[in-house]
Amino acid sequence: MSPPGLLGAADPVTGILHMLAQPFEVRALVAGSLIAAAAGLVGWFVVLRSQVFTGDALSHVAFTGALAALAAGIDLRIGLFTGCVVFGLAMAVLGRDGRADDVVIGNVFAWVLGLGVLFLTIYTTGAGGGDGSAGVTVLFGSIFGLSSGQSAVAELIALGVVIVMAAIGRPLLFASLEPAVAAARGVPVRALGLLFLAVVGVTAGEATQAVGSLLLLGLLSAPAGAARHLTDRPYAAMWISAGTAVGSVWGGLSIAYAAPRLPPSFAIMAVAAGAYLLAALAAAIGRRHA
Amino acid sequence: MSPHLGWNPARDASQLLTYHFMLNALCAGTIVAVMAGVIGWWMVLRRQSFVGHTLAVVGFPGASGAVWLGLSATWGYFGFCVAAATVIAGLPGRPAMGGFSEESSVIGTVQALALASGFLFASLYGGFLNGTTALLFGSFLGVTNGQVWALLAVAVAALGALVAIGRPLLFASVDPYVAEARGVPVRALSFAFVILLGLAAAEASQITGTLLVFALLVMPAAAAQQLTVRLARSLWLSVVIAVLVTWLGLGVAYFSKYPAGFYITTFGFAAYLLAAASRMIAARSGRWGNVMPRTAASLPTAASRP
Numbered sequence: 001m002s003p004p005g006l007l008g009a010a011d012p013v014t015g016i017l018h019m020l021a022q023p024f025e026v027r028a029l030v031a032g033s034l035i036a037a038a039a040g041l042v043g044w045f046v047v048l049r050s051q052v053f054t055g056d057a058l059s060h061v062a063f064t065g066a067l068a069a070l071a072a073g074i075d076l077r078i079g080l081f082t083g084c085v086v087f088g089l090a091m092a093v094l095g096r097d098g099r100a101d102d103v104v105i106g107n108v109f110a111w112v113l114g115l116g117v118l119f120l121t122i123y124t125t126g127a128g129g130g131d132g133s134a135g136v137t138v139l140f141g142s143i144f145g146l147s148s149g150q151s152a153v154a155e156l157i158a159l160g161v162v163i164v165m166a167a168i169g170r171p172l173l174f175a176s177l178e179p180a181v182a183a184a185r186g187v188p189v190r191a192l193g194l195l196f197l198a199v200v201g202v203t204a205g206e207a208t209q210a211v212g213s214l215l216l217l218g219l220l221s222a223p224a225g226a227a228r229h230l231t232d233r234p235y236a237a238m239w240i241s242a243g244t245a246v247g248s249v250w251g252g253l254s255i256a257y258a259a260p261r262l263p264p265s266f267a268i269m270a271v272a273a274g275a276y277l278l279a280a281l282a283a284a285i286g287r288r289h290a
Numbered sequence: 291m292s293p294h295l296g297w298n299p300a301r302d303a304s305q306l307l308t309y310h311f312m313l314n315a316l317c318a319g320t321i322v323a324v325m326a327g328v329i330g331w332w333m334v335l336r337r338q339s340f341v342g343h344t345l346a347v348v349g350f351p352g353a354s355g356a357v358w359l360g361l362s363a364t365w366g367y368f369g370f371c372v373a374a375a376t377v378i379a380g381l382p383g384r385p386a387m388g389g390f391s392e393e394s395s396v397i398g399t400v401q402a403l404a405l406a407s408g409f410l411f412a413s414l415y416g417g418f419l420n421g422t423t424a425l426l427f428g429s430f431l432g433v434t435n436g437q438v439w440a441l442l443a444v445a446v447a448a449l450g451a452l453v454a455i456g457r458p459l460l461f462a463s464v465d466p467y468v469a470e471a472r473g474v475p476v477r478a479l480s481f482a483f484v485i486l487l488g489l490a491a492a493e494a495s496q497i498t499g500t501l502l503v504f505a506l507l508v509m510p511a512a513a514a515q516q517l518t519v520r521l522a523r524s525l526w527l528s529v530v531i532a533v534l535v536t537w538l539g540l541g542v543a544y545f546s547k548y549p550a551g552f553y554i555t556t557f558g559f560a561a562y563l564l565a566a567a568s569r570m571i572a573a574r575s576g577r578w579g580n581v582m583p584r585t586a587a588s589l590p591t592a593a594s595r596p
Contacts (some may be wrong), residue, residue: 052394053340056401060501103512106339107562110504114555117427117502121548136422140409214409218402225395263413269406273399 019257028143028264031151032249034158035210036219040245041165042203043220044227044238045196049176054091054197055220057109058204061087062213064116065205066138071119076138077153081205087112088201092194141212141265143253150209158206162242164199172196173234210249211265219245222272226279244279248272306544315430317438319536322493325445326506327532328452329490331525332483334511336463339504340397341378341484345491346503347401348374351408353425353495358415363425364437367492368444374404375488379481408500427551428499430540441493448489455482460521497536502551506532509558513565531561 019025046055065083066076091105120135137145146154175182175189183189207216227241252268259267306312333342352370353363412422452459462469462476470476494503514527539554546553 047395047398050394052398055398056340056343103334103337103339103508106343106504106508107512107559110502110509111555111559113427113501114505114552114559117549118552120423120427121552125547139422139426140406214405215402217398218406221395221398222402225399228395261414263406263409266406266410266413269402273403276395276399 015258016254019254022257023148024144024146025253025257027146027148027151028253029250031146031154031158032143032210032253032268033246034155034162035206036223036245036249037242038158038161038165038203039207039216039219040223040227040242041162041169041238042200043245044224044241045165045172045176046200046220047224047228048173048234049196051197051200052217052221053105054088055200055204055217057091057105057112058084058087058201059208059213059216060109060113060116062204062208062216063135063138064112064119066208066213067116067119067123067135070134071123077150077205077209080208081202084201084204084208085198086201088197088204089194092197137212138208139212139214140263141208141210141215143210143264144256146209154206154209157202161199161203161206164195168192168195169235169238173238177234211268215265215269218269218272219248222269222276223248226272226276229276229279229283244275245272248275302545306541311431311433312540312544314433314435314438315540316537318433318441319430319497319540320533321438321441321445322497323506323510323532323536324529325448325490326494326503327510327529328449328525329486330507330532331511331514331528332452332459332463333487333490333507334515336483338484338487339508342487342491342507343504344378344397344401345371345374345484345488346495346500346507348404349492349495350425350500351404351411353500354408354411354415354422357421357425358411362437364440364496367495368489371488371492371495372485374400375485379484424499426499426501427549428495428497428502428554430497430543430550433496437496441496444489444493448486451482452486455479459483498554499551502555505551505555505558506536509555509562510535513558513562516562516565516569531558535561 020029043055046052061083062080065079065081065087067079068083069076069079072079123134171182171187172192174185175187175192179189203220204213204216207219211219223241223244226244227237230240231237248268248271251271253264255267255271256262256264306316330342333339349367349371352366352368354366356363356366356369408425409422412425415421458469458474459479459482461472462474462479466476490507491503494506498505510531511524511528513531514524517527518524535554535557538557539550542553543550
């Protein structure tokens with residue numbers, strides 16, 4: 001399928017209407033928006049709690065989980081979510097205070113990726129004669145390739161993540177900024193930390209379907225960084241982060257539609273990184289005028 | 291001829307060395323393992339493994355961009371890794387523990403953007419899907435003589451530089467405040483080390499692929515630091531483990547249908563687990579006593595302070 005491209009249209013409005021007439025594009029936009037909202041919310045806490053390295057490790061587990069499922073001949077998403085959630089919980093239990101040691105994570109994730117390569121080889125050379133591009137698809141996503149069933153499941157899960165984050169947002173914020181005070185006030189700091197890493201795992205599985213396991217770290221950290229520059233109020237920043245992530249997906253998908261040679265996951269990442277840069281510049285200019 | 295593993299190790303080894311490509315792969319692997327063993331040891335001591343990972347990731351668009359432009363991937367790796375190292379080394383401050391750290395969100399964003407750009411170059415080059423996997427997960431086939439010499443020259447230069455700055459760097463890594471007070475140029479040393487780390491990441495990427503550099507940069511060093519707290523001894527152990535893991539990994543991959551990246555990471559991880567287990571057993575039998583620090587890496591270092 002080769003979409004006509006936004007640039008071929010007479011004016012931007014017609015181009016966008018053309019784009020919205022494509023079912024695969026609409027599916028990608030709806031699923032992508034919800035996944036981005038979840039990633040933006042979760043990502044803000046990941047950065048706040050200095051767990052970016054954990055997010056990075058999860059992205060590699062997502063790859064191995066998905067390919068292990070493919071090698072075993074089952075649905076890729078089963079492996080993806082199981083791998084991410086189990087690994088997130090393991091990280092929470094292994095690391096002291098729910099924050100894992102980076103040398104331990106580094107060792108584990110390098111080995112996990114090695115296993116992923118093994119599964120990729122088993123899948124592509126095995127009896128099933130798997131598709132050789134499966135590895136690249138998992139690594140870099142294929143948001144335009146979502147079937148309607150797949151995107152419906154992805155949307156439901158993303159919605160669930162958003163609801164959970166909205167519910168635990170305030171106590172989690174307290175527990176992240178002042179863990180000792182929060183614990184003294186009766187906030188279940190350790191339980192929240194565990195729950196949060198499980199949610200990070202689910203979000204990693206979601207984001208893998210949209211932008212791929214290698215780029216999910218960007219979807220978690222770029223909107224969070226941008227939000228940090230735009231406001232000092234933590235609760236507002238959390239929602240700005242979600243909004244920035246959704247905007248990046250819209251921008252990225254439109255660019256990828258206009259220029260079909262650009263992979264959509266690259267376009268989404270480029271917009272998200274651009275948003276971060278603009279927010280940092282705006283904050284710098286604001287400081288100078290203040 | 292398809293390779294067969296027999297019971298005679300000498301015959302197996304001579305089978306391995308029959309082919310020039312395998313000889314080149316082993317030479318390149320050894321050079322890279324020595325360099326990664328040494329510089330990775332410093333990286334673990336200084337707690338900069340996240341920086342090392344980021345540098346390796348930035349090598350990916352370098353390599354795929356170089357291939358897209360028709361150049362050798364080697365130059366792409368070195369060019370991008372060193373350029374990224376210069377930028378990262380120039381960033382002010384260190385990651386804070388707790389609270390919102392600007393640096394970690396920047397690193398996450400830069401990593402993802404680098405990987406995305408690498409993927410963009412790979413798609414623009416077209417028909418390159420297997421090539422993408424090879425760049426990410428390594429491939430020991432087709433290492434040229436020129437590449438071996440380039441790896442050797444860079445490794446010798448980098449290790450020479452490290453020998454020259456070794457003593458003050460150790461002081462600055464273990465106790466940056468006292469070192470600074472004594473007039474050691476802590477900041478300049480830190481800058482120089484990140485550049486060396488960039489070179490090591492670029493070298494390791496060419497054997498293990500961008501995503502598996504930790505197999506040579508972190509695993510041997512972490513295993514060695516589990517086995518002994520004596521600095522010089524653990525540095526040597528780190529090199530020995532890195533070289534053994536590489537030889538075993540390449541050798542076994544030659545006789546098997548599964549990729550070298552899998553074997554190298556698995557052997558490296560096994561070494562780390564064995565080292566951790568033996569330390570635990572030694573600690574239980576009381577040989578180490580209760581006063582020993584956990585590992586050399588748990589000494590207060592530059593990065594663990596605000």
